[in-house]
Each structure stands twice: as structure tokens, then as C-alpha cells.
Amino acid sequence: MSHIQTKRMRDVLLEKIYNKMYENKKIFFVSADFGSPVLDKVRENFEDRFINVGIAEQNLINVSTGLALEGFTVYAYAIAPFLTMRAYEQIRVNLSITSQIKEMNVNLIGVGAGVSYDMSGPTHHCFEDLTIMGALPNFIVFSPSDWTLAERFVDFSIRVKKPKYIRLDSKPLPGIYEGVGEFNFEDGFCELLKGEEVCIVSTGYMTHKALKVAEELKKNKINISVIDLFLVKPLNEDLLFDHLKEYTCIVTIEEAFINKGGVDSLVMNILRDRDTDIRVLNFGFKDQYAFHIGSRSYLYKQNQFDKENIVRIIRELKLKNYSRAALKGIMLA
């Protein structure tokens, strides 16, 4: 059995930034007392362009703002829920509002997307970040599913001088994109699997789950598609719709609250605006926090979107020809 290599997206992204810091003297790295092995090297070799502001996310954003207004390309690094939610108003005023009238390049790197800090409970679960960061004008929101994508983002992040939110899973994950052929990064999504009738749309870690669901269905001779959405904002809606319109049923799965502005809402908005008859099935967390400690699999089970359940539901829907009645039955169940 071959060994599947896993890597943390964080490590690959930071390594690339670290290497860029040698040639690009305008890069500044700011951390809110959050580390990684790569950061030890940054601290050691770029003492004058690395700052640990302490456990102070508001000041992380404000200091980064000042650096960016003076022309530095800034990477600001913290745990995702604290970065986006403790400091949301600093992000809104000093990055979202200010960048509309002043060029500034601040890249917020949040680690711990969704329930990647599964055991740490509700404070560390990050369900809301895509919704609230997506609500900010002038922001770019990037949610990669593997290290190849994360690494490719670094050049883009230096070139495009806008505020950005980079949402990373904390866990080591297998690669997805090494085997994928050429695709246009700035399209913001990639059709990883091409099947028929059903297409799963997901982002980040959930794309790994989507691929597992597809693999399981394949054993039952059902070939579905999987679209990995990584540039959540700006979203190339027309291009995405060109793909979605080929299917009878779109399934979204995400580590976020259902119907609260996450991937499901993005997809629903695209379909609603274009008046189609495509059926949509949304999987995610119910409208409450998860206090019962457990692994990701446990948490999915609690919320009825473990792999087995998703596979069962898609099979059932297919048997019933994706009828509205069948879909309604599932929603009510």
C-alpha cells in the first residue's frame, strides 16, 4: 500500500512567503502570538520584518494597516475565529473601507477553518468566517483545499494589492491538485471530477469529503461531479453557472451553518438569479454550536452529514428521479 503524503497548507504557504521575503524586501509578517516551524525561520532571518504583536488581534489588524499604508505587503497571521471575529471592526474600517480609496496589500491568514480544531469546542470552531468576510466590499476571500493551491496563492497575493482573507484548515491533508491538469487560477474554482446528474460544490477541507462521497458512489456505479470553490470572493458567477446548469441536482457540503451565507447561499443565489429548475441539497451544521466534544466525523454524524448519510441520500434521490417531493422528504427528515 502506498503511503499518502499529507501536508499542512499553513506550512507550505508560509514556506513560500518565507522564500519570497529574501527577494521582496517589502514583505512584512505579523503574528498574533501564533506560530509554526516556518515562522521560527522568519523570525530568525528577517528580524526586522517580523513582529509578534501578542495575543491582540485588534492591534494585529491596526499595525498591519499602518505598515500597508506605508507600502509594505503584509501577512497577518492568527487563529481564524479570533482573527476574523475579534477584530472584525478593525478589518471593516481599516482594510475594507480604507482600501476602497487607498491601495493596500494586507493578507489575513486564518488557521482553523470550520471544525479543524475539532476538540477545542465552540470558541475554536469557525462557522461564520466565510459569511462575514464575504460581506466585506473590496476583500478577496480565498479558501484552498490543498497545499498546491495555497502555494499558488502567494504570487497572486503579492501581485494583487487588495485586502485578502486566506482561510486555512489546521490539519495535515493529502494533496488534491498535483494530478489536476491546467486550469485558470483566477476562475476561482476547479471541476475536479466530471460526472453526471449530481455535482457537489464545496470549499476547503470539505472538498476532501466530497471526493470521498464521489468515490463511494462510484462503487454503486453513480458518477458524480465535484467542484472545488477556492476563490469565494470575487466569485465568477457566470462561469460557475455554466458548469452548474449541466446538472439535475447540486449538493453543497460545508463546515458552516446551513443557509447563513456560506457556500450554500452563494450557490443558491446564482441559481435563483437565473431561474433554473435545478434541485439543491445543502449539508452543513444546524443553527447551534457544538459543545459535545468529538472528531470531525463525530460532529458530522451529529449533524447528519457524515459520508454514509450523504451517499445514502444521493442514492435515494437518484432512485426517485430527483423529484421535488423526494427532496422535500429529505429536508423534513
Added chain:
Amino acid sequence: MEMSSSFLESLRQKAMWVRQETLEIHKIAPETRIASSLSDIEIFVVLYYGKILHVDSKNIRWEERDRFIISKGHGAISLYPILADLGFFNKEELKRVCQEGTFLGSIPDPVIPGFETVNGSLGHGLGVACGMALALKRKEVDGKVFVLLGDGELYEGSVWEAIMFASHHRLDNIILIIDNNKISMLDYCKNILCLEHLEEKFNAFNWNVNTVNGHSIEDLYNMLNDLKKNTVKQPKVLIADTTKGKGVPQMEADSLCHIKSLKEEEIDKIIKELK
């Protein structure tokens, strides 16, 4: 550097003119926070006409300039006449404050030439100044970063994150001025949350601490001049003792002056008395 008496007099005349102009603006824009914009007039006058602040209205992005962040943005209406007078924008614009389509609102943003940051939400300015001050050091630019904070703004926790940061990183190119008018929106600060022993607080955070009568042009000039030259490796704070609503008797004595507006005839009477 001692101030000549004629220079001092010219700055006093400027302060009087700015006070009149600020009141005139309030006439056409009653939504402006007039009381907050009256306590910091002498500070603005000394910084700009006293040439403490090195800025160039013809080259607002001049790399070597001093940066000035007016964190208590609502109190910056009194800076509009000064910036217009110095050529940052056309003086005619002063007649259009808060009128439809103008760039001069009741709180300034960097769409107005001369403003560095988005203002209006309190507690951001000092942290942004820390980033700028750090950047200037790395770029080896000599300019200083001036910040104006209201005392009520010190209630924002983010300010204290920045206070810690500035002294730890020895950001001696920061000069923080606190417009200590002692009144917040709804009451005297001492009745809301006590801010007393402010000097000791800053001392404890390892800042270089100074105090001044914030309406004395001479004292402000001497103090700010000294602070600009001071080579101590600490961020500097100047606590300026001021009166909210300065120059308007009915406001000076009113703990609710922050949210009050003046009627046209009141303004005319005050302007007449100022002259």
C-alpha cells in the same frame, strides 16, 4: 526655540479665525460635533501654523512628511478651515460641509486631502500609527507620526494594546496628543469610568509623559517643539488639558455638550463676542 511675540500673536489670531470658521461650518452643518471640535483648535493651530507638522499641501504623499492621524475624527471639523487655508483643498468647499455630494462630511476620511486614515470609529488611530511608525523606521524615513486621541477614546481596549506595543518596540517617532477635555458623550468621564492618574498610567507603560494647557498656544508650541526634538527612545504622549466646547460659554459648563448643537443666532452672538 522661543516664540517671538508677533508670531505668538499671529497664531492667536489664527486660532480665533479657526474658531469662527468652525462655528460658521456648524451653522450650515448642525450635525457636526461642535463641542469636540472646539477643544482641539489650539492643538491644530500650533501643529499646522506653528509648522511643527511637516506637511506639504502641494505634495500630500511626500514621503518625508510627518503623518497625522486624527483618531477622534468627529472633533476634526476645526481642521477643515486650516487645511483649506493651507491649500489642501479649495476654501469654497467649506461652504459645502455636509451638503449633498461634498467630500467634507461631519467626520473626515482620506478622500479629503490631508487626512491619512478613515476616521469615525474610535480606538483605531494609535494602533495604525504604530504600524506606520514601524514602517517609517524600516524605510529610514525621519517623519514623525502624530496622533490625536480624545480622552473618552481611552475606554477602547484596542488603544491599550497599541500603548503596550509602542513602548515595547521603542517607537520614539510617535507623538500622541490626548485632547483631555474630560467629557465623553453622555457625562464627565469621572462619572463613567475614572481616567484619573493618566500620567501614571502612561508612565507605567514606559512612555515619555508630558502635560500642557491645551489652550495655551505658547505652551503647546514650546512643548511640541521640544517633543519633536526629544531623542529619548520612548513613544511620547502629551496630555493636553482642554475644555470641551471651548469659547462657547453655554457648552463649556454642560456635561451633555457633545450631543448638542448651536442655533444660528447663538452662533452669531458668540462670533461677535469672539471678535
